[in-house]
Amino acid sequence: MVTMNDELKEILKTAIEKARNWATEGWKVTFGPREYEVNSLTDAEELAREFPYREDALGYWKNVKAISEEVISNLEKALAALEKGDLKRAENMAYAAQYFEKPLEKFTNTSRPVFERIQNG
16 A cells, blocks of 8 residues: 555655756757757757857756755655655755755756645645
């Protein structure tokens, strides 16, 4: 029998894996007036050094990676709290994860549904 706690753990594990892949799987992002697409950290790293928006693209995707690491850290803490039966701490950690994710909300919606699911039981 699957309990609500087990279901929440699976939701958290899925969210952690999704956040782990943000910078590598990416999404559509454009740079410069000609809107050159650079859709992942790998794409940004492969740009020619002379490319005018290379540093912008690298900076953006490195920031995505840093944000994902914060989100992952908080979601892992939420998962650990759930495993100890501490639903309040799990909720707090999921809240923190969605806070860190906020600048990327237009492109990904990973933490908010997790927070809302934990909050609503």
